[in-house]
Amino acid sequence: MELHAEFTSEPFRGEGPPPEHAVRACEAAERAGLRTDFGPLGTSADGDHDAVLDALPSIVRAALDGGATQVTLRLGTTPRGTPPTAGDTSVLDGFVRAVEAELGTRLGDLDRPGKQRAVRLLEEHGAFQLRKSVAAVAEALGVTRFTVYNYLHRDES
Known part of the structure; x- marks a missing residue:
């Protein structure tokens, strides 16, 4: 088991x-x-x-x-029917493309507040329900996974 x-x-x-x-x-x-x-x-x-x-x-x-x-x-x-991984690029890529279209630029070209907003939008789209998506999003943003986790758990003020 x-x-x-x-x-x-x-x-x-x-x-x-x-x-x-x-x-x-x-x-x-x-x-x-x-x-x-x-x-x-x-x-x-x-x-x-x-x-x-x-x-x-x-x-x-x-x-x-x-x-x-x-x-x-x-x-x-280990849960049955574990969610797809971020390696299933078509799903995650769709989320990223939707957020880039909404923000009008590639994720990697955003400034820090833009990257924080992108992470919130990706979370709303359900991108982080995919296993290992944090690493893929971090790479697209040009930041570390640690930074993405920080953005995910930051209080919106």
Whole structure:
């Protein structure tokens, strides 16, 4: 049986490079042979039941040793009918083209407020329901995945 673990570590610092505790936790999951999707506000790791359960102590220890003050974990079986990945380019490309048309330019040519707006519009279109879409959107915007996560979780004021 496959298991799916999602873990977050805090504190969250905002923009810039990902926090050391998030990087170390992801690296621990990868060393354990798990398939990972890294995001500083949430990293997922998938693998065989025993491999995931055996890796959890080292993931948590790596986060804490890296400076985390809190680690949150969600664990479950790998969901059936997982959403398509961003590798299914026709779906994500359609979202990106629609947002570019609405904003009147390519995502990579936008200034920072424009990129923030683009991320909000992509979220409204459901682009982030696709697995691994954050990495693809980050590439289109010319920013890091960490920045996209920051835009997604930013308070609109």
